[in-house]
Amino acid sequence: MPRSAAATSTGRATGPTTLGELLDRGRAQGHLSLSELRDAFTRSGIDSAQARSILRELAEAGVRLATETENxxxxxxxxxxxxxxxxxxxxxxxxxxxxxxxxxxxxxxxxxxxxxxxxxxxxxxxxxxxxxxxxxxxxxxxxxxxxxxxxxxxxxxxxxxxxxxxxxxxxxxxxxxxxxxxxxxxxxxxxxxxxxxxxxxxxxxxxxxxxxDDTSVMGDSVHTYLKSIGxxxxxxxxxxxxxxxxxxxxxxxxxxxxxxxxxxxxxxxDLEWIAEDGRRAKDHMLEANLRLVVSVAKKYTDRGMSLLDVVQEGNLGLIRAVEKFDYTKGYKFSTYAMWWIRQAIQRGFADSARTIRLPVHVLEMLSKLSRVERDMHQQLGREPTPEELAAVLDKTPDQIEELLRTSRQPISLDSTIGEDGETRIGDLIEDVDSPEASEVVDRQLLAAQLREVLDNLSPREAKIMSLRFGLLDGKPHTLDEIGKRLGLTRERIRQLEKESLSKLRHPSNTRPLLDWAS
Incomplete structure (x- = not known):
C-alpha cells in the first residue's frame, strides 16, 4: 500500500544513523525519505557515481522515495x-x-x-x-x-x-x-x-x-539518450x-x-477510452524496455552502422514484440522480445548497412562463414583455405570464394591515400574504356590527311563523300538522306559519288593514304 510523506516522516524519527541500516530499512518497509537519504550520503561521503548506483538499486528493488512535509x-x-x-x-x-x-x-x-x-x-x-x-x-x-x-x-x-x-x-x-x-x-x-x-x-x-551535470556538457547524443532511458x-x-x-x-x-x-x-x-488506455499501456511497456534494446544493439556496433541507428532498428522490433506478446504463455516479456529485437536489427543491417544490398540469406551465410573462419583460424593457427572452409560448410570451393568476394566492402574512389592525403584512389586506377594516347594521335593525323585529300574535290563533292562515309559525325548516311539534305535526287547523288571516288583513286591522291592502309 503506498505511503504518504507523513508516514515516511514518522519512520524517520526512529531511523538508523548509518547508510547500510537505512538502506536495509528501506528495502524492508518499501519506502524511504529523500532528505534522510541525502543526509546519509553526506555523512558517508558518497560521490555522484555511487549515489547513482544506490538509487538505481533502490528503484529496481521497488523502494519508494518520498519527501517530508514541512508542517x-x-x-x-x-x-x-x-x-x-x-x-x-x-x-x-x-x-x-x-x-x-x-x-x-x-x-x-x-x-x-x-x-x-x-x-x-x-x-x-x-x-x-x-x-x-x-x-x-x-x-x-x-x-x-x-x-x-x-x-x-x-x-x-x-x-x-x-x-x-x-x-x-x-x-x-x-x-x-x-x-x-x-x-x-x-x-x-x-x-x-x-x-x-x-x-x-x-x-x-x-x-x-x-x-x-553543472560542470559537464551533454553534447553526446548517445550519452543523452542512454541517460534518458535509464x-x-x-x-x-x-x-x-x-x-x-x-x-x-x-x-x-x-x-x-x-x-x-x-x-x-x-x-x-467507453470503447474509445479502453482503446486509449491500451495505447497508454503500450507506450509504458515500450519505454520500460528501451534499455533491453540498447543491451542487444551494443553487440552489433562494428558492422557498419552507428549505435543510435542500430538502436532505432531494434526499437522497431520492440514495438512488434509489444503488439504480439502473449502473456498467457507464462514467459517474461524480455525473453519473448529478444528474438524480435535481434531480427529487426539484422533486417536493418541487410537494408542499410551496405552500399550494395545483399539478400538476407546471403548475409546469414556470410555471418556463418565468418564464424567458422574465426574458429578454424584459432584451431589451425593460420588462415583456413577455401577447400577447408568448403568441407566444413558443405559448399564447393568456388562458392566459398564467391562468398569471400561478396563480403568485401566497397570503398569510394574519392578516398585519399598516402601520407599527404592528397592522392585519390581513383587517380591510381586505370580506365580500361578510355583510348590510349597513341590511338588518339593516330586518329587526329588520319583526319588531317583525309581533309587534305578532300580538298582536291569540289565543295559539293567533298560534302557528299563526308556524309556518305560518316567523316563528319561518325554515322554513314544513305543516298536518299544526302539527296534530301542537298536538294538533289537519289540518282544524282549516286552519280556525284561515283565521280568523286574516281578522282580520289588517282595516284596523286592515294599516295598520302597508303601508310594507313598497311
Missing part, C-alpha cells in the same frame, strides 16, 4: 468520502503542499478500483471520477465485452499511466464515486500528496543521478501481465469500433 502538525482535516476533492494540477500541488494535504484525485480512485477488481471500474474513476455517472460508466465498460476487459492492475503502473494527461479539472466527487478508496470512513491516500511525492522522487533522483523503472512480471492485458483490451476495442458501426454513443465512448 506535519498543520495538516488539513481528516478527509472522508463526502469531503473528497481533486487537485491534479502538478505545479499547484508542488507549490502549495499544505493544500495538497486536503486533496484526492482520480488517481486514488483508479488505485482502489484496480485493487477492487478490474479496469472496468478504473474506466469509470479515471474518466468520470467527479461525476455521478462514474459507476454507470464503469458498468457499461464492463458490459461491452467482459472477456476482453483488462485484469487487475498493479497500483503504481496505473497511477503512472494516468499521469500522462497534461491537465485535469478539479471537481468534487460524491461519496458513491470513490467508495472503493475509503477505509473505515477515511481516505487511504491523498493523491495530491502522492503527486508531490512522485514529482519530488523524479526531480531528486534526477539530481542524484546528475550531480555533476530513468525509466523496470517492470515486474505482474506489471508486464497487466500491461499486456490492457494492450489486448485496447486492440479489441479498436477492432469493435472499426467493425461495429451500430454501437451507441455511450458504448462507443
Amino acid at each position: 506535519t502538525g498543520a495538516e488539513a482535516p481528516e478527509m472522508t468520502a463526502n469531503t473528497t476533492t481533486t487537485s491534479r494540477t502538478r505545479t499547484t500541488a508542488r507549490r502549495t503542499k499544505g493544500a495538497a494535504k486536503s486533496a484526492t484525485t482520480t488517481r486514488t480512485g483508479a488505485k482502489s478500483a484496480a485493487s477492487a477488481g478490474g479496469a472496468a471500474v478504473l474506466a469509470g474513476h479515471a474518466k468520470a471520477a467527479g461525476g455521478g455517472r462514474g459507476r454507470a460508466r464503469a458498468e457499461r465498460v464492463a458490459a461491452v465485452d467482459e472477456r476482453w476487459a483488462p485484469g487487475e492492475a498493479e497500483l503504481d503502473v496505473l497511477a503512472d499511466d494516468l499521469e500522462a494527461a497534461d491537465e485535469v479539472t478539479a471537481v468534487d466527487a460524491p461519496a458513491g464515486a470513490v467508495d472503493g478508496a475509503v477505509t473505515d470512513g477515511t481516505v487511504t491516500d491523498a493523491v495530491a500528496e502522492d503527486d508531490v511525492v512522485a514529482e519530488d522522487v523524479a526531480d531528486d533522483a534526477g539530481d542524484a543521478e546528475d550531480l555533476d 530513468r525509466r523503472t523496470l517492470l515486474t512480471a505482474e506489471q508486464e501481465v497487466d500491461l499486456a492485458k490492457r494492450i489486448e483490451a485496447g486492440l479489441y476495442a479498436e477492432y469493435k469500433l472499426e467493425n461495429e458501426p451500430g454501437l451507441s454513443e455511450e458504448d462507443r465512448a
Whole structure:
C-alpha cells in the first residue's frame, strides 16, 4: 500500500544513523525519505557515481522515495468520502503542499478500483471520477465485452499511466464515486500528496543521478539518450501481465469500433477510452524496455552502422514484440522480445548497412562463414583455405570464394591515400574504356590527311563523300538522306559519288593514304 510523506516522516524519527541500516530499512518497509537519504550520503561521503548506483538499486528493488512535509502538525482535516476533492494540477500541488494535504484525485480512485477488481471500474474513476455517472460508466465498460476487459492492475503502473494527461479539472466527487478508496470512513491516500511525492522522487533522483551535470556538457547524443532511458523503472512480471492485458483490451476495442458501426454513443465512448488506455499501456511497456534494446544493439556496433541507428532498428522490433506478446504463455516479456529485437536489427543491417544490398540469406551465410573462419583460424593457427572452409560448410570451393568476394566492402574512389592525403584512389586506377594516347594521335593525323585529300574535290563533292562515309559525325548516311539534305535526287547523288571516288583513286591522291592502309 503506498505511503504518504507523513508516514515516511514518522519512520524517520526512529531511523538508523548509518547508510547500510537505512538502506536495509528501506528495502524492508518499501519506502524511504529523500532528505534522510541525502543526509546519509553526506555523512558517508558518497560521490555522484555511487549515489547513482544506490538509487538505481533502490528503484529496481521497488523502494519508494518520498519527501517530508514541512508542517506535519498543520495538516488539513481528516478527509472522508463526502469531503473528497481533486487537485491534479502538478505545479499547484508542488507549490502549495499544505493544500495538497486536503486533496484526492482520480488517481486514488483508479488505485482502489484496480485493487477492487478490474479496469472496468478504473474506466469509470479515471474518466468520470467527479461525476455521478462514474459507476454507470464503469458498468457499461464492463458490459461491452467482459472477456476482453483488462485484469487487475498493479497500483503504481496505473497511477503512472494516468499521469500522462497534461491537465485535469478539479471537481468534487460524491461519496458513491470513490467508495472503493475509503477505509473505515477515511481516505487511504491523498493523491495530491502522492503527486508531490512522485514529482519530488523524479526531480531528486534526477539530481542524484546528475550531480555533476553543472560542470559537464551533454553534447553526446548517445550519452543523452542512454541517460534518458535509464530513468525509466523496470517492470515486474505482474506489471508486464497487466500491461499486456490492457494492450489486448485496447486492440479489441479498436477492432469493435472499426467493425461495429451500430454501437451507441455511450458504448462507443467507453470503447474509445479502453482503446486509449491500451495505447497508454503500450507506450509504458515500450519505454520500460528501451534499455533491453540498447543491451542487444551494443553487440552489433562494428558492422557498419552507428549505435543510435542500430538502436532505432531494434526499437522497431520492440514495438512488434509489444503488439504480439502473449502473456498467457507464462514467459517474461524480455525473453519473448529478444528474438524480435535481434531480427529487426539484422533486417536493418541487410537494408542499410551496405552500399550494395545483399539478400538476407546471403548475409546469414556470410555471418556463418565468418564464424567458422574465426574458429578454424584459432584451431589451425593460420588462415583456413577455401577447400577447408568448403568441407566444413558443405559448399564447393568456388562458392566459398564467391562468398569471400561478396563480403568485401566497397570503398569510394574519392578516398585519399598516402601520407599527404592528397592522392585519390581513383587517380591510381586505370580506365580500361578510355583510348590510349597513341590511338588518339593516330586518329587526329588520319583526319588531317583525309581533309587534305578532300580538298582536291569540289565543295559539293567533298560534302557528299563526308556524309556518305560518316567523316563528319561518325554515322554513314544513305543516298536518299544526302539527296534530301542537298536538294538533289537519289540518282544524282549516286552519280556525284561515283565521280568523286574516281578522282580520289588517282595516284596523286592515294599516295598520302597508303601508310594507313598497311
